[in-house]
Amino acid sequence: xxxxxxxxxxxxxxxxxxxxxxxxxxxxxxxxxxxxxxxxxxxxxxxxxxxxxxxxxxxxxxxxxxxxxxxxxxxxxxxxxxxxxxxxxxxxxxxxxxxxxxxxxxxxxxxxxxxxxxxxxxxxxxxxxxxxxxxxxxxxxxxxxxxxxxxxxxxxxxxxxxxxxxxxxxxxxxxxxxxxxxxxxxxxxxxxxxxxxxxxxxxxxxxxxxxxxxxxxxxxxxxxxxxxxxxxxxxxxxxxxxxxxxxxxxxxxxxxxxxxxxxxx
Amino acid sequence: xxxxxxxxxxxxxxxxxxxxxxxxxxxxxxxxxxxxxxxxxxxxxxxxxxxxxxxxxxxxxxxxxxxxxxxxxxxxxxxxxxxxxxxxxxxxxxxxxxxxxxxxxxxxxxxxxxxxxxxxxxxxxxxxxxxxxxxxxxxxxxxxxxxxxxxxxxxxxxxxxxxxxxxxxxxxxxxxxxxxxxxxxxxxxxxxxxxxxxxxxxxxxxxxxxxxxxxxxxxxxxxxxxxxxxxxxxxxxxxxxxxxxxxxxxxxxxxxxxxxxxxxxxxxxxxxxxxxxxxxxxxxxxxxxxxxxxxxxxxxxxxx
Numbered sequence: 405x406x407x408x409x410x411x412x413x414x415x416x417x418x419x420x421x422x423x424x425x426x427x428x429x430x431x432x433x434x435x436x437x438x439x440x441x442x443x444x445x446x447x448x449x450x451x452x453x454x455x456x457x458x459x460x461x462x463x464x465x466x467x468x469x470x471x472x473x474x475x476x477x478x479x480x481x482x483x484x485x486x487x488x489x490x491x492x493x494x495x496x497x498x499x500x501x502x503x504x505x506x507x508x509x510x511x512x513x514x515x516x517x518x519x520x521x522x523x524x525x526x527x528x529x530x531x532x533x534x535x536x537x538x539x540x541x542x543x544x545x546x547x548x549x550x551x552x553x554x555x556x557x558x559x560x561x562x563x564x565x566x567x568x569x570x571x572x573x574x575x576x577x578x579x580x581x582x583x584x585x586x587x588x589x590x591x592x593x594x595x596x597x598x599x600x601x602x603x604x605x606x607x608x609x610x611x612x613x614x615x616x617x618x619x620x621x622x623x624x625x626x627x628x629x630x631x632x633x634x635x636x637x638x639x640x641x642x643x644x645x646x647x648x649x650x651x652x653x654x655x656x657x658x659x660x661x662x663x664x665x666x667x668x669x
Numbered sequence: 670x671x672x673x674x675x676x677x678x679x680x681x682x683x684x685x686x687x688x689x690x691x692x693x694x695x696x697x698x699x700x701x702x703x704x705x706x707x708x709x710x711x712x713x714x715x716x717x718x719x720x721x722x723x724x725x726x727x728x729x730x731x732x733x734x735x736x737x738x739x740x741x742x743x744x745x746x747x748x749x750x751x752x753x754x755x756x757x758x759x760x761x762x763x764x765x766x767x768x769x770x771x772x773x774x775x776x777x778x779x780x781x782x783x784x785x786x787x788x789x790x791x792x793x794x795x796x797x798x799x800x801x802x803x804x805x806x807x808x809x810x811x812x813x814x815x816x817x818x819x820x821x822x823x824x825x826x827x828x829x830x831x832x833x834x835x836x837x838x839x840x841x842x843x844x845x846x847x848x849x850x851x852x853x854x855x856x857x858x859x860x861x862x863x864x865x866x867x868x869x870x871x872x873x874x875x876x877x878x879x880x881x882x883x884x885x886x887x888x889x890x891x892x893x894x895x896x897x898x899x900x901x902x903x904x905x906x907x908x909x910x911x912x913x914x915x916x917x918x919x920x921x922x923x924x925x926x927x928x929x930x931x932x933x934x935x936x937x938x939x940x941x942x943x944x945x946x947x948x949x950x951x952x953x954x955x956x957x958x959x960x961x962x963x964x965x966x967x968x969x970x971x972x973x
Contacts, residue, residue, distance in 0.1 A: 494822050516809075516830075523834050530826035530833075537836060537902040559837050 418480050420445045420617045421466070421585060426475030428461055435461045436472065437641040443585075443634075445480075446615040450632025450649065452625060452664065458641040459621045463589050465489075466619060467506050468496045479503065481584050501531045505578025509590035511562060511570035514577065520559040521573045522548065528580045547576040550613075552606050568599035572606070579610065588620040592627055604630050625664065629653060637661045685732045686764040691715050695733040695888075699879060702890040707852025708820070709803055714886040724757060724782055725883030727799035731761055731780045734795060740768045742776035747784040747926070747942035754782075771945050774962045783846070785867040787925050787943045788962040790876035792893060798861040800882040803889065805849040805859040825857050828900055836905065845910075850899045857900065858889055866909045866926045870965045871897040913969020917941040920950040924969030 419442035428436045436458040443449040451459045464470045465477065468488060476487040481503060491499065508514045515524050525544040534540055549555060553572040562570045571591055578586055591607070592600040608631060611618060622628050628635060628649070635652040637645040637660065645658040656662045683689065691713070698712040717725050717732075735741060741761050745754035749771040757780060762769050770776050773786040780797040790796060806816040809827040819825070828849050835843040846862040850871070860868055861880055871878060871891050878891040891897055901907045916923045918930075918938045925946060927939035941947040949961045965971060 493818075497822065497824065519830060520834055520837060522837065523830050526833055527827060527830050530829045531824070533826075535829065535903045537833065537905050540833060540902075541837075 417444055419443060420447075420480050421449075421619070422476075422478045422480070423462070423466065424476045424478075426462070426465060426472040426477070428458075428465065428470065428472040434641050436465075439475075439638070439641070439643055441619075441636060441643075443617050443619060445584075445617055447634060448611060448618040448620060448632045450628035450635045451619065451621045451638060452623065452628050452635060453638035454623060456640075457638040459638050460589055462638070463506075463587050463619065463621045466585075467504055467587055468500055479585065497531075501528065502581055503583050504585045504587060505581070505583040506587040507571065507574045507578050507589065507591045509593050511567070511574055514574045515562045515570065517563040518561050520561055521553070521565070521576075522558045524562065524573055525577045525580050528577050532581055543580060544576075547580040548573070550579060550610065551576040552602075566599075567595050568603055571595065571603055575603075575606065575610075579614070579616070582614070584617060586616045586618045588618060588622075590622050590624075591620070593622070593624065600627075607631060625653075637664065682764065684765065685735055686717065686760075687715060687729065687732050691729075692733045695729060698888050699730065699733070699890065702879070702888050703877070703892045705856070706892050706895045707856030707858040707889055709856075709858075709887040709889045711886055712888050714883045717883075718760075719757075721884040722801060723753060724780070724799040726881035726885075726888070727780045727782070727797045727883070728757060728760070729883060730797045730879050730881045730888070731757075731778060732765065734778055734797075735761060735765045735767045737766045738768075739765075739777045740770045740775055742770050742773060742779045744779065744781045744784055744786070744943075744945075746782060747786075747928070748944040750944060771948075772960070773943075773945060774960075783862050783864075784926070784942060785863055785870045787941075787946045787964045787966065789965055790874065792875045794876045796876055796878045798863070798878060798880045800859070800861040800880045800887070801884070802847070803859060803880070803882040803885050803887040805847075805857050820856065823855060825851075825900075828857060829902065832900065832902065832905075836902075842905065842908070848899050850897050852891060852897055853895050854898075856889075858891075860891075860897070864910055864926060865899070865907075866912065866966075868897065868899050869909070869971045873897075909971070912939075913966070915939045917947055917950075920947040921954065922947060922950040924966055925964070 421443040423441045425438050425440055426436055427438055439462060453459045465472055471489050477489050522544040525547050526540040529540055529543055551572045553576060562573050592603050620631055632649045635649050636643055639660050645661045653665055656665045694713055698710045702710045715729060717728050719725055741758060743754045743758040745751040758769050761767055773788045778795050782799045804816060806819055809831055810816045810819060832842050846864050847859040848865050848868050849857050850860055850868055852858050860871060873894055875893055877893055881888045899907045912927050913924050915927045917940055919940055922941050926942045928942045930938045930940055932938055953959050
């Protein structure tokens with residue numbers, strides 16, 4: 405049997421997400437200094453770093469919640485063009501609702517705690533303009549099912565749910581409109597180890613099923629190792645090292661990354 | 670010429686109780702609210718000799734609009750003879766020397782709490798509604814600064830969330846009064862606590878409706894011939910209260926919004942909520958001549 409191999413091709417896909425040279429300071433504190441990042445379609449980009457390293461600020465910028473002083477942000481999607489930091493409030497909201505999903509560490513930030521869980525998911529579709537009750541109901545149920553939420557608690561308000569369940573509601577809300585980009589801000593911090601494993605499992609499966617581009621921020625190397633294809637290490641608002649996940653974990657170059665990896669393992 | 674010949678003689682109060690500058694401010698804000706239908710305009714709500722929440726907003730608008738020729742009608746929950754309605758009517762008559770009436774067709778200015786009369790209002794009539802809570806977004810967005818931004822962006826998706834939850838919980842839309850409605854395709858307003866029955870009356874109506882909240886200091890308007898569409902899901906139609914088949918025990922009229930009166934044996938009797946409509950029906954039955962005008966609802970149905 406002869407094995408035929410295709411001639412090697414140059415990868416021509418352009419990054420889905422490109423952040424270039426962003427800086428942001430709060431008063432005298434420089435949170436992010438001249439950071440650039442990119443993620444290819446279907447790729448999972450992990451951002452690690454200690455508390456205060458600017459990783460969450462960077463993620464909030466990717467969700468257009470914060471606008472940096474300098475820098476540009478582009479998403480390579482149909483009918484999205486130009487520097488997204490320059491969009492007006494209205495366009496920004498529409499883009500965030502339809503193209504970007506986000507899961508916060510604190511469910512209070514992402515959910516209406518006293519409305520029903522399915523309502524929380526349906527809200528995403530309502531903002532995007534869906535006005536049919538049957539469609540909303542079905543889409544909410546499907547999204548919650550995809551994030552492995554028990555369907556008998558469909559209409560329970562998140563305030564009555566456990567932490568792991570709340571994260572699943574957030575996840576369902578984030579994926580309800582099948583966004584091109586999913587942002588995860590410490591999605592499993594504050595959950596106990598077994599629940600954490602289950603949530604990570606769900607995320608992994610979602611990523612495989614739907615090929616969503618993800619950016620995951622965590623201080624937990626275990627989480628990053630499980631999910632990320634490529635890793636960016638941040639410290640004091642700057643990127644100190646970036647590379648493939650295996651590369652970073654097996655052969656860290658920067659002293660800070662070495663410390664981080666050894667502290668973990 | 671001395672100064673005393675130029676000044677007016679001393680009076681206990683200015684005409685219509687409010688001073689000139691207050692009325693001017695209110696008129697300007699009314700014009701603004703008519704110019705942007707359904708948009709809430711802030712105004713400097715003045716003190717009137719009545720507690721906040723009893724119709725001070727509506728009263729200030731009425732006092733600004735009246736002149737000695739105006740015929741004023743005041744209703745409270747549909748009734749002309751309740752204490753609150755009677756007191757406001759008497760107060761306006763006393764400070765502005767206006768005529769008062771209970772007949773909807775005769776009135777030039779109708780101040781109302783919680784109801785729109787059953788008879789169709791004309792182009793020359795003004796309806797003033799008292800509003801306790803002017804912000805339709807309050808149940809879904811407690812932060813008023815953000816709510817204002819949402820109005821500016823026409824970001825009303827969350828209003829449907831409220832309806833969604835009601836259908837999920839109870840199987841139908843439970844919003845009984847203050848049903849959120851889209852005015853002129855742009856602003857969502859709460860049409861004051863009028864029942865769902867009354868909301869279609871505002872759609873493309875011939876009369877001007879001014880809604881005023883005294884405590885919250887907000888005024889908004891539905892100009893004549895303006896679209897007022899209650900928010901609905903595309904697959905769940907808007908439904909008014911099922912009062913179309915009920916008969917009033919006092920006047921025998923059928924097909925209008927009723928008040929339910931519980932009876933000793935556990936059953937209910939019904940009485941037409943628009944008291945003047947009931948009175949007119951009784952008069953017609955007693956052979957005192959027909960004084961009833963055209964009504965919005967015909968045989969308990971709103972013609973489309």
